[in-house]
Amino acid sequence: MIMYTVTIANRDGAQYCVDARRPLLETLREQxxxxxxxxxxxxxxxxxxxxxxxxxxxxxxxxxxxxxxxNGYVILCxxxxxxxxxxxxxxxxxxxxxxxxxxxxLKPHELKADxxxxxxx
Amino acid sequence: xxxxxxxxxxxxxxxxxxxxxxxxxxxxxxxxGTGIQKPDYLATVDVDPDSPTYSQVINRLExxxxxxxxxxxxxxxxxxxxxxxSMSRKYLILPGVRSNNLHIVDTATDPRAPRLxxxxxxxxxxxxxxxxxxxxxxxxxxxxxxxxLGNAKGEAPGxxxxxxxxxxxxxxxxxxxxxxxxxYDFWYQPRHNVMVSSEWAAPNxxxxxxxxxxxxxxxxxxxxxxxxxxxxxPVESFYLGEDGLLPLExxxxxDPDSTHGFCGAALSTNVIHWWQDDxxxxxxxxIIDVENEVHPEWxxxxxxxxxxxxxxxxxxxxxxxNWLHGDMRQYDITDPHNPKLTGQVFMGGLLGxxxxxxxxxxxxxxxxxxxxxxxxxxxxxxxxxxxxxxQFYPEIREKGGVMVMIDCDPENGGMKINEDFIVDFxxxxxxxxxxxxxxxxxGDCTSDIWL
Numbered sequence: 001m002i003m004y005t006v007t008i009a010n011r012d013g014a015q016y017c018v019d020a021r022r023p024l025l026e027t028l029r030e031q032x033x034x035x036x037x038x039x040x041x042x043x044x045x046x047x048x049x050x051x052x053x054x055x056x057x058x059x060x061x062x063x064x065x066x067x068x069x070x071n072g073y074v075i076l077c078x079x080x081x082x083x084x085x086x087x088x089x090x091x092x093x094x095x096x097x098x099x100x101x102x103x104x105x106l107k108p109h110e111l112k113a114d115x116x117x118x119x120x121x
Numbered sequence: 122x123x124x125x126x127x128x129x130x131x132x133x134x135x136x137x138x139x140x141x142x143x144x145x146x147x148x149x150x151x152x153x154g155t156g157i158q159k160p161d162y163l164a165t166v167d168v169d170p171d172s173p174t175y176s177q178v179i180n181r182l183e184x185x186x187x188x189x190x191x192x193x194x195x196x197x198x199x200x201x202x203x204x205x206x207s208m209s210r211k212y213l214i215l216p217g218v219r220s221n222n223l224h225i226v227d228t229a230t231d232p233r234a235p236r237l238x239x240x241x242x243x244x245x246x247x248x249x250x251x252x253x254x255x256x257x258x259x260x261x262x263x264x265x266x267x268x269x270l271g272n273a274k275g276e277a278p279g280x281x282x283x284x285x286x287x288x289x290x291x292x293x294x295x296x297x298x299x300x301x302x303x304x305y306d307f308w309y310q311p312r313h314n315v316m317v318s319s320e321w322a323a324p325n326x327x328x329x330x331x332x333x334x335x336x337x338x339x340x341x342x343x344x345x346x347x348x349x350x351x352x353x354x355p356v357e358s359f360y361l362g363e364d365g366l367l368p369l370e371x372x373x374x375x376d377p378d379s380t381h382g383f384c385g386a387a388l389s390t391n392v393i394h395w396w397q398d399d400x401x402x403x404x405x406x407x408i409i410d411v412e413n414e415v416h417p418e419w420x421x422x423x424x425x426x427x428x429x430x431x432x433x434x435x436x437x438x439x440x441x442x443n444w445l446h447g448d449m450r451q452y453d454i455t456d457p458h459n460p461k462l463t464g465q466v467f468m469g470g471l472l473g474x475x476x477x478x479x480x481x482x483x484x485x486x487x488x489x490x491x492x493x494x495x496x497x498x499x500x501x502x503x504x505x506x507x508x509x510x511x512q513f514y515p516e517i518r519e520k521g522g523v524m525v526m527i528d529c530d531p532e533n534g535g536m537k538i539n540e541d542f543i544v545d546f547x548x549x550x551x552x553x554x555x556x557x558x559x560x561x562x563x564g565d566c567t568s569d570i571w572l
Contacts, residue, residue, distance in 0.1 A: 034158050038188040038219030038328070039253070043275040045329035045508060046154055046188060046219060062275065063329035091156030091518070098511040101333035102421060115338045 004081040008033065009052055010088045018081060024049075024056070025076040035076060035089060042078035049076050050093040054085030067110035071096045129210035130200025130569050134375040137200070137569065138434050140494050143561040144169040145232055148500075148524065149191035149215060150181075150546055150554040154507025155518055157552045160184040161191040163215060163226060164556065165233055166524065166544055168500070176542045178549070180234045184224055189217025190507060193558045195258025195267075197225075197286065200569040201311075202262050208286070212238060213560060216255030216267060218506075219328060221246055223255065223267070225288050232562050239288055247273035249290050250282050254324035257306045259570065266294045270304045270324050277323035279304045299355035303342040306371045309350050311572045313380055313397065316348035318355075319368040330508040336388065341367050345384055345393065347403055357403060364391050364407045370429050374436045377571035381457045383408075383430055385441055390425035392441065394457055408460050409439075414446055414472060423471060428505055429489055433496040433531065434566050438463070442487040444505055445471050445513065449487045449527060451536050463534025468525050469503055471513070479543040484520035485510060491559040492566040496531035498539075500524060504555030521546040521553025 002020040006028065007013055018027035025037055025047055038046030042061035050072045061075035073096075074087075087093075109119035131137040146168045151161045165180040184191070197212035211229035216222070221243025228235040246252055246269075254270035265284040271277055278301045283294035303320035310316075320342020321327055326335060335341060343365045347357040361368060366388040373382040380397035392409035413422035425443030432439055432454075439452045439460060447470015452460040467475035469483030476482060485503030492499050504510050504522040511518070524544040528537050547553040560568060 036154070036156070036158065036188065038153060038190060039221070039275065039324070040188075041275065043325040043328055044219045046190075062325045065329075065332055094511070098330060098508070098515065100512055101331050102423070103419060106332060106334050111332065111334055111338070115335070115340070 005084045006081065007086040008089055009086050010090070010092055020081055022080065023077055024079050024081065028076070033089070036091070037077055040077045042075050045075070045097070047076045048073045048094065048097055050074070050088040052086040052088055054081065054083045056080060056085060057082050062112070065106060065110060065112045066116050067106055068097060070110070073097055128202045128205040128208045129198045130203045130564055132203060133571065134434050134436070137494050137564060138496070140563055142495070143493055143563060143565070144172070146491070146500060146559050146561055147213060147228065147235065148502060148556045148559040149194060150522070150549070150556045151191055151504070151507060152551070152554055153188050153190040153219060154511060155553065155555065157554070158187060159551045160187050161189045161217070163191070163213070163235055165235065170541070176544060178544060182226065182235050182237065184217070185237070185240060186220070188220055189222055190219040191215050191557070192218045192506070193256055193258065194560060195260070196560070196568055197260060197265060198263065199260050199564070201260060201572050205263065208263055210564065214258045214265065214267070216258065217243065218254055218256070221253045221255065228562055241288060241290065246282060246290065250293055252279055252282055254279060254328070255282070256304070259307065259309070261309070262572070268304050268307055268318070270321060275324040275328070277303045294353060296353040297355070300358070301346050301355055302344070305342070305369055308371045308373050308382065309570060310373045310377065310380065310382070311350060311570070312377050314350045316350045317371050317373070317382055317384070317395070318346045318348065319371045319384055320344055321367060321369060327506070328508065330512050336366060341388070343368065345395070345405070359395070359405050361386060361393060364389055365393055368393065372430055372432045374432060375434055375569070375571070376436055379436065383432065383439060385427040385430040387426055387428050388424060390427045390443065392427070392430065392439065392460070396457070406458070408458065409441070409452065411443055416471060431490055431492055431566055433492055434494050435496060435531065437531065438496065438529070438534070440490060440492065440499060442490065442501070443470070444486040444488050447472055447474055447486040449490065449499070449501060449536065451529060451534060453534055464529065464536030466527055466536050466538050468501065468538065478523070478525055478538060479540055481523055481543050481545045481547070482520055483523050484517035485514045485522060489558045491561070492529070493561070494564060494566065497529055499527040499529050499536070500559050501527060502556040502559065504557055507555070510555060517555060519553060521549065522555035523547070524556050
């Protein structure tokens with residue numbers, strides 16, 4: 001079994017060893033980390049956290065637009081680690097997750113993956 | 122009235138108007154998306170002015186887990202089975218939009234302290250009916266139908282879940298979704314064998330928040346659908362275009378003989394009216410168009426965002442909200458083709474016209490509302506949906522939601538905020554929560570349909 005270490009930056013650097021094949025929401029909650037969640041299939045953003053270092057696979061998520069992904073957001077209910085990682089969790093990490101859509105429009109390449117167009121230049 | 126001689130609700134809208142004044146009100150309150158790791162709950166609010174706990178939350182029924190996002194709710198029975206003495210308006214159904222769970226709450230054993238009767242697991246609904254994202258609950262006789270906005274993967278258009286009166290899953294209610302692209306709200310008028318449904322978006326589109334650009338990519342709805350209610354299939358659709366972006370709440374007249382109905386198009390901030398003409402053909406028109414407002418710090422005009430509408434039990438007034446502008450409005454719709462603005466009050470909103478109401482700073486704007494059967498008291502709450510709140514009103518995290526009462530004059534028209542009533546959900550024991558839809562135990566202006 002491949003295991004990776006997850007460090008939670010905004011919980012005093014607490015560390016957890018997790019199974020690389022399972023979603024982070026499950027493996028961290030099992031070890032007592034209190035995490036928000038909603039739909040549990042990658043569609044609703046409630047469980048979003050910020051990836052500070054390392055890499056994850058979140059191909060199953062459908063909630064994030066490309067700007068949110070570029071800002072480091074990951075959907076814990078479907079994301080699996082592919083290296084040791086450091087996360088910032090909970091709403092403290094959501095500073096750039098929500099934006100007023102009238103004041104701060106998305107560029108065509110920043111939309112969700114299914115409707116985004118490639119960045120020009 | 123619920124009684125020994127007959128079933129729940131009232132013989133007619135006229136009888137409902139004469140019912141005793143409401144003393145309790147149930148509203149859902151959420152922690153999902155707020156940063157507080159507690160379950161959403163059903164709050165009981167004391168609305169009896171003679172009670173020492175008037176204008177306070179007197180009970181909180183927590184859901185079993187976190188992350189449901191309670192939103193709308195509905196009864197197991199209404200006036201549509203008034204002649205069935207075996208039925209009673211006992212259970213309130215509370216769907217979790219994100220979790221897909223349906224919570225069945227017994228409000229009759231102790232109306233002040235409702236208790237959880239049963240939970241239909243969201244995973245079971247996905248497995249048996251391929252549905253997620255529950256929204257509107259209506260009963261038809263002793264059966265219950267609930268609109269779901271997506272399939273098990275959160276993709277549109279979803280469909281309708283059919284429950285029996287014991288809350289067992291019967292399966293899908295509809296025969297066909299036809300060419301419908303999205304689901305949301307619905308209302309039916311059995312004497313005309315018609316149901317009308319509206320369109321928000323797929324759960325995967327609206328749950329993470331509002332990307333305005335997705336409207337242009339046709340990820341949000343702009344159509345109304347007319348159903349053959351008995352055959353359970355859509356037969357005609359109206360494309361509303363730019364006048365009908367995000368057509369959300371659907372209301373028919375309460376009068377079961379009427380064919381007139383209304384829908385609030387949230388982003389266009391218009392009211393759409395439909396009716397059947399003399400040739401039995403369905404027609405529609407835009408009857409209210411709320412102009413965008415200039416915001417001092419915004420480069421583009423600010424739409425009202427009309428997320429809800431409500432019709433008084435006497436079918437005389439239509440109430441609507443402008444969640445971003447911050448006003449509630451009352452229109453006289455005696456002539457439904459020519460509504461007249463008869464009342465307007467501000468509470469919160471982004472225009473800064475009423476930042477404080479009865480001493481409480483209002484985060485958010487008027488959003489959901491429920492009207493007393495006699496048409497005199499309108500209870501208004503301020504949160505729309507956790508992710509959308511977080512985009513437009515981020516301060517709601519610290520301040521929570523508010524419930525305000527507006528005194529309405531059903532004889533001459535007019536609205537005024539009641540100065541003796543306010544419920545500040547920013548001061549809840551577990552921290553600021555957000556209140557949304559409300560219902561009264563004895564029936565209200567969004568619960569009953571007459572056969």
